[in-house]
Amino acid sequence: MTRAEAADLPDDGAPKTPDRLRRRASRQLSQLTARSDRLINEGLARVDARKWHYAVLASLQDFGPGSQAALSGRTGIYRSDMVGVLNELAERDLVERAPDPDDRRRNIITISDRGRRHLRRLDKVLDDLHDELLEPLSPAERDQFVQLLTRLLDHHTRNS
Numbered sequence: 001m002t003r004a005e006a007a008d009l010p011d012d013g014a015p016k017t018p019d020r021l022r023r024r025a026s027r028q029l030s031q032l033t034a035r036s037d038r039l040i041n042e043g044l045a046r047v048d049a050r051k052w053h054y055a056v057l058a059s060l061q062d063f064g065p066g067s068q069a070a071l072s073g074r075t076g077i078y079r080s081d082m083v084g085v086l087n088e089l090a091e092r093d094l095v096e097r098a099p100d101p102d103d104r105r106r107n108i109i110t111i112s113d114r115g116r117r118h119l120r121r122l123d124k125v126l127d128d129l130h131d132e133l134l135e136p137l138s139p140a141e142r143d144q145f146v147q148l149l150t151r152l153l154d155h156h157t158r159n160s
Contacts, residue, residue, distance in 0.1 A: 036133055043129040049122055052077055052085045057094065057119040060111035067106050094118050 021027050044050055055075040060066065063074060068086065072079045086109060089095040094115035100106040111119070134142045 039133055040126070040129055043125060044122070047121065047125055049118075049125075050085075050088075052081070053089060053094070054119070054122050054126065056082075056085055056089060056109075057111055057115050057122070060095065060109065061116060061119055065108050065110040067100065067108060069106075071109060089115070092118075 040051055044054070052075070055077065056071055059071055059074040066074065068082050069079060071077070071086075072082045075082075077085060086095060086097070090097060092114075093112055096110045096112050097107045098110070100108045134145070137145060
C-alpha cells in the first residue's frame with residue numbers, strides 16, 4: 001500500500017476521503033490514472049520497456065510506416081521526445097529508419113520483424129497488467145468501462 005492509499009484509510013480500514021470528493025468523477029479519474037500509470041510503468045520496466053515504446057510499435061503495426069511527425073500525431077508523443085524514443089527502439093532493432101524517397105530530409109520509420117515479436121510480448125504484459133488494474137470488474141463491466149472512457153475522451157478530443 002502506498003503512502004497516499006494509507007492516508008485515505010483511518011485505523012479501522014474504512015475510507016476517510018470525504019464523500020463529496022469520492023463523488024467527483026474528475027478526482028476519481030485522476031486517482032485511478034496515477035495508480036494505472038504506476039502499475040503500467042513498473043510492469044513495463046520489468047521487461048525493459050516503456051509505454052512510449054509500446055505506443056510507437058502499436059502505431060507502426062496498426063497504421064504502417066510513418067514519419068516522425070506522423071508518429072507523433074498518432075501517439076501523442078511530443079516531436080522533440082520522439083527522436084529519443086525512436087533512438088531507443090532503433091538501438092534494439094525494433095524499428096528501421098530509411099530516408100523518405102519523396103523528401104530526403106525526412107525519415108520513414110517501419111516496425112521490424114523483431115519489433116513485431118516484441119510488440120506481441122508487450123501485448124501479453126499489458127493484458128496481464130490491465131487484468132490487475134481492472135480486477136474488481138467483471139469482463140462485461142471492463143468492456144463497458146473502456147467504452148465509456150473512449151466515448152468521453154473522443155468527445156473531449158473533438159471539442160479541443
